Amino acid sequence: MKALIQKDFFVIWKQMRIFVVIILLLSIMNSAFNIVFLVVWCSMLPYTAMAYDERSHWNQLAAMMPYSKRDIVLSKYVLGWLCMAAAGFLCLAARVALGRFLESEVDASIVLVSLCLGVISLDVTLPAIMRFGVERGRMIFMVVIFGAALGAGLALDAVDIPSVPLPAMALLPLAAAVLTAVSIPLSMKLYKVN
Amino acid sequence: MNAIELTHIHKRFPGFAIEDLNLTVPGGTICGLVGENGAGKSTTIRLLMNALRPDGGTAKVLGVDAASPAFREVKEDVGVVLDEAYYPETLNTLQVGKVMAGTYKRWDQGTYEGYLRRFDLPGKKPFKDFSRGMKMKLAIAVALSHQPRLLILDEATSGLDPIVRDEVLEIFNEFTREEDHSILISSHIVSDLEKLCDYIAFLHRGRLLFCDEKDRLLETYGVFAGTAEQLESLREEAILGREEVHGYGGVRALVRRDEVPAGLELERASVEDIILFMVKGAKK
Numbered sequence: 001m002k003a004l005i006q007k008d009f010f011v012i013w014k015q016m017r018i019f020v021v022i023i024l025l026l027s028i029m030n031s032a033f034n035i036v037f038l039v040v041w042c043s044m045l046p047y048t049a050m051a052y053d054e055r056s057h058w059n060q061l062a063a064m065m066p067y068s069k070r071d072i073v074l075s076k077y078v079l080g081w082l083c084m085a086a087a088g089f090l091c092l093a094a095r096v097a098l099g100r101f102l103e104s105e106v107d108a109s110i111v112l113v114s115l116c117l118g119v120i121s122l123d124v125t126l127p128a129i130m131r132f133g134v135e136r137g138r139m140i141f142m143v144v145i146f147g148a149a150l151g152a153g154l155a156l157d158a159v160d161i162p163s164v165p166l167p168a169m170a171l172l173p174l175a176a177a178v179l180t181a182v183s184i185p186l187s188m189k190l191y192k193v194n
Numbered sequence: 195m196n197a198i199e200l201t202h203i204h205k206r207f208p209g210f211a212i213e214d215l216n217l218t219v220p221g222g223t224i225c226g227l228v229g230e231n232g233a234g235k236s237t238t239i240r241l242l243m244n245a246l247r248p249d250g251g252t253a254k255v256l257g258v259d260a261a262s263p264a265f266r267e268v269k270e271d272v273g274v275v276l277d278e279a280y281y282p283e284t285l286n287t288l289q290v291g292k293v294m295a296g297t298y299k300r301w302d303q304g305t306y307e308g309y310l311r312r313f314d315l316p317g318k319k320p321f322k323d324f325s326r327g328m329k330m331k332l333a334i335a336v337a338l339s340h341q342p343r344l345l346i347l348d349e350a351t352s353g354l355d356p357i358v359r360d361e362v363l364e365i366f367n368e369f370t371r372e373e374d375h376s377i378l379i380s381s382h383i384v385s386d387l388e389k390l391c392d393y394i395a396f397l398h399r400g401r402l403l404f405c406d407e408k409d410r411l412l413e414t415y416g417v418f419a420g421t422a423e424q425l426e427s428l429r430e431e432a433i434l435g436r437e438e439v440h441g442y443g444g445v446r447a448l449v450r451r452d453e454v455p456a457g458l459e460l461e462r463a464s465v466e467d468i469i470l471f472m473v474k475g476a477k478k
Contacts, residue, residue: 003296010289011282052282061280063245064346065297066269 004067004075005082008049015048016083023087027094032110035091036152039114042087043122046076051134073187076126077180084118112173117152119176123183131190195257197221197344197376203241203251212237212400215251219393222373224366225405226387227380228469229397235380236277238397239348242378243274256344270299273337275350279329283322287315287332298340309335313358326353334362338369345369347379351386359383363390384466394465396472403472408465415468416460418447429453435471448472 009016019042026034053059062072088111129137198219205212212234219225229235240246242253244260253260258268281290287310295301310317313331321329330353337345345366351359363386369375381387387394388408395405404411415434418425422445425436432453437446448463448471463471 003293006296007282007285007289007293010293011284014284052284056282057278057280058282060245061274061276063240064243064269064272064274064276066266067297068266 001071001075004071005079008079011052012045012048020090023090024094027091028098033154035110036114036117038091039084039087040118040121042083043080043118045083046080047129047134049079050076050129054133069188069191073130073191074184077122077184080122084115088115116172116176120179123179127183127186127190130187131192195221197256198242198378199254201252203253204249205237205241205246206249210400215402217395217402217405219376219378221376223392224370224377224390225393225395226391227378227395227397228384228387233397234400235397236348239346271343273340273342273345275333275337275347277349279333281321283320285321286318288317290336294336300341302339302341306335306339309338327355327358330354343374345377347377349381350379351381351383366390384469388465396469398473411465411468412463414451415448415463416451417463417467418449418460420444
């Protein structure tokens with residue numbers, strides 16, 4: 001599986017550099033929406049890698065190599081998690097760095113909420129993409145990701161996160177964990193060599 | 195041990211089916227899989243590598259059932275070159291080497307780099323800028339760099355210029371000098387297969403018409419060239435296919451040597467002759 005993730009990183013390296021620049025630029029603005037948007041947006045990077053796979057028919061070649069279906073499917077989830085974690089870390093790091101010059105609050109809980117939403121959006125969209133491919137599944141993930149980012153971002157801007165009771169805060173990671181546990185086996189079942 | 199064993203394989207698609215396919219490639223031999231476009235060569239290879247599940251029958255590679263969990267381990271021993279190289283277009287050969295080093299347990303970076311030099315493939319040029327010949331050379335380099343015991347090659351020599359093709363065929367020949375190394379190669383270029391193979395299997399519309407030792411095929415069949423009257427005098431069982439020779443009023447026919455009179459002069463039949471006569475030479 002490590003080789004598959006490495007291959008995807010090589011494939012999306014150019015897009016990742018653009019993401020880093022955008023993250024740093026948007027981090028200047030002190031908005032929860034930006035952080036949620038960036039992290040959830042990074043959860044789309046596996047789809048970019050899958051689009052390249054589809055265009056080159058990589059999966060036909062991968063089927064001849066000693067990869068299991070589990071490796072192929074799981075590698076896309078891990079890639080998404082790594083990209084989101086990197087985006088979250090960069091957002092935090094940028095805000096800490098900017099905090100020295102601007103009046104800027106650093107709130108790790110917003111990053112945590114963003115990561116949970118990113119994981120959930122990946123869990124919801126990836127099974128369909130595994131089945132229908134990126135082109136046909138694109139509309140599904142655009143709707144889910146934009147809806148999740150807009151809804152949650154606006155809500156987070158309106159709500160004072162530290163005032164939200166802890167049990168309610170814990171629901172989001174729990175939902176992300178449960179959905180991941182359902183989504184991965186579903187993706188393996190629906191995975192189709194395009 | 196047989197390198198490949200397909201037994202009573204059936205696979206149906208809308209408008210096409212592989213029917214009762216039985217194919218055995220003994221270990222240490224090279225088998226050429228011939229057939230027209232859409233005959234089922236690539237489908238056969240996908241069935242063999244468990245990339246497609248058959249509707250019926252069993253596929254064994256290096257003695258292991260392709261449908262069994264143990265088959266993943268067998269894939270370490272099989273180098274595959276498909277009709278296209280299928281690497282993501284932004285990768286370069288150095289990155290492909292790194293990915294394959296993490297993919298195959300017995301990946302040999304030195305061997306890979308040796309092939310890159312031998313094929314004159316650049317290190318940092320993205321795959322999308324490669325010519326078709328360069329792409330196929332990369333696929334061949336990868337297939338040969340993880341110490342496989344079996345090579346499965348689907349149109350691996352198409353798109354290569356004659357000089358490189360000859361070099362690649364020589365590399366395949368070198369590969370089978372090891373006693374337990376085998377090759378299944380499909381190609382449209384029958385002359386390549388005739389040069390390389392010990393066995394020839396001919397697939398036509400999803401059915402295997404024959405799979406035999408090349409030398410035996412060449413001994414069994416001959417080409418008769420003469421007049422229609424001379425041909426009519428031969429036993430019907432002897433004639434497998436015929437064609438009119440335009441402008442001369444004569445005929446050419448593929449015949450079984452053991453079914454014609456001993457003194458009858460026959461031309462040597464090439465594998466291409468045998469296949470063409472069998473496909474289009476309607477027996478009259």
